[in-house]
Amino acid sequence: MMNIMGFLNLAEMGFSSVVAFALYKPLFDNDLASVGEVLSVFGYVYNRIGFIILICGAIIAVFLPGFFKGSGFSDEIIWATYFTYLTTTLLGFFVNYKEVLLAADQKNFIKVKTFNVVKIVKISTQILCLICVDYGVYGWLLLEFLFLSVYSIFINLQIKRLYPQLSSTARSGKALKDKYSFIYQKARQAFFHKFSSIVLQQTGGILIYMYSNLSMVTRYANYTLITSSIYTLLSSVFDSTNAAVGNLVAEKDDKKILSVFWELQVSRYWIATCMVYVTYSTIDLFISVWLGADYILSFDIKIILMLNLFVMLTRKTNDEFISACGLFKDVWAPIAEALLNISVAIVAGNLFGIVGIPLGMLLSTLLIIGIWKPVFLYREFIPEKKRYYFLRVFKYILVSLGSIFIAEKFPVLYLYSGNKYFDLLSLGLEKTFAIFTISWIVYYVVALEMRRFTKRFSTMIRNKLFA
Incomplete structure (x- = not known):
């Protein structure tokens, strides 16, 4: 429905x-x-x-x-x-x-x-x-x-x-x-972006139904319900900066634009890393507690869903600036994204089964969202050379992988009690504490943008508390 x-x-x-x-x-x-x-x-x-x-x-x-x-x-x-x-x-x-x-x-x-x-x-x-x-x-x-x-x-x-x-x-x-005819002009361009978003969000269940049955659709939908809820939750938090970015664009202060752009980027890579790791670590146990072990999906599907979630969470900063600038004219990009998603999903679905369905979404988002969108944004608006973007993002990915590696080596204090609800809570709290602490420290040490973001955020909290 x-x-x-x-x-x-x-x-x-x-x-x-x-x-x-x-x-x-x-x-x-x-x-x-x-x-x-x-x-x-x-x-x-x-x-x-x-x-x-x-x-x-x-x-x-x-x-x-x-x-x-x-x-x-x-x-x-x-x-x-x-x-x-x-x-x-x-x-x-x-x-x-x-x-x-x-x-x-x-x-x-x-x-x-x-x-x-x-x-x-x-x-x-x-x-x-x-x-x-x-x-x-x-x-x-x-x-x-x-x-x-x-x-x-x-x-x-x-x-x-x-x-x-x-x-x-x-x-x-x-x-x-x-x-206000320009609204119609921009809307015609935005339509194709909307179309691509709908295709990415809605075709998964339908394609799985083509290659399997309603039971498998339900099992897959349980996982995507969790990942989409996490995305919706964090989007609600991230979207609080949409209007601020709009005002920033209206000010036309290049130095301030670059500073805020990278503070938002690093904070979202940090949060995305933490949320994806915690979700990966606990989602099977959550499904088992919620519905039973029979509803757990295979490891390869889970990995692809987690990578998709990471890409979707880290795209938000680019999307904000593109929207604030009204940059909807690259109408070929969402069309290519939708076609690539469906084509790869159908071919990979025939070759590998249902694991190929989320694979189509991952490949299309990596190429269009991960590569083209920042190139387009930099070409049209951001006052910085494109190579700096990809070098910084590559550094963030290495930091995220390093943080996850350290968190996995972190001494396990998981208290197994036999009570499934307590065990889920215990595992979730431990993984959350470990990855948020470790990744923040690593990001803070290696990324100047993270230090600026931390200072800005702590100042804002102090002002709220003692205003």
Whole structure:
């Protein structure tokens, strides 16, 4: 269902990232009139996209029972689940479109806090519903819709409170669309980047279903659920700097741009190293505790998934600067990435089985995200020679590998008790402490950028605590 929703979201065409780019300058200049106009155009476009998704979604619904034939679920549950997901998806296009303003104005923490509070209460209530109500699945779906509706109300109230003088309506956006025609131009370019992202995220399960069965899709999805949750969590943290990067680009201070760029890079390589190592060390035990040992995937698939996670986490800095500069014109790159991903996945799937599916994603992201994107960013914006980027990144990778090697040699204090929950917690805490401490020390010693980042971060914490 989520794969299908992902492809329907392709109709969004990347407008949200383009609008965030369009908002940086008026927000920097405190021009609320222009901010309101941009949001009005965005609302008008998003409403139209919402209607397209609604029509396409209704057509797809006719064929759903055939797609899930043999799954053991009734047609009623399939349709109820699908229309719940479709309705909650449409909320973003008809109701929640203004939340892009929070991300552009360095207030994304408000959105994240509101969403996570609602999500925690929602999941807790859904658990009680499944336990206590005879028709728990339908209750679970109803709560999914109700709580996301509550989130929509809260976030719009927050925006109204923060920007009481802001005036914007989707209806007025139609008259303004010619004035902001550059948004459409950038969006056409961003569409291809959005398309590539959807292909990378959504085709894995479908291709595995082609080469195996729904049971294997489920086992694979359990692992990707964990890695995607980690990516989503860290993205929420990393995205807090999006608007700051937008302001930095607007200032046009080359020295400051380079300093911040490399502080962000080194911090994300450090955090990515730690999170990937901890995930690699504990994911099999987590799956065993959660679902049972039968759901553990092979070692080679796990390694490829961890490498994919590392690449996706370390790409964020380049993506931020590309988005802040509105650099979406390399439309060939996402097309090549998507084609390469699917081609390698199909060929490797035939040769090696399901291990070839994530291999396609890894190869395409390494070539396009790991090599082309920094070359493109440096050519268009970063005031530094390209070779310095790759030399520094190579140094970071060596530091990360060295840190993992030392952490693996670290004396094991793992306290085996026989209680699977305690054992998982004990192993997780030990691996987390070891890799975060060791890798920070090594990065701090060999990388000036890490020392600058540590100083900046500690100063920020002190100011927060003693303000």
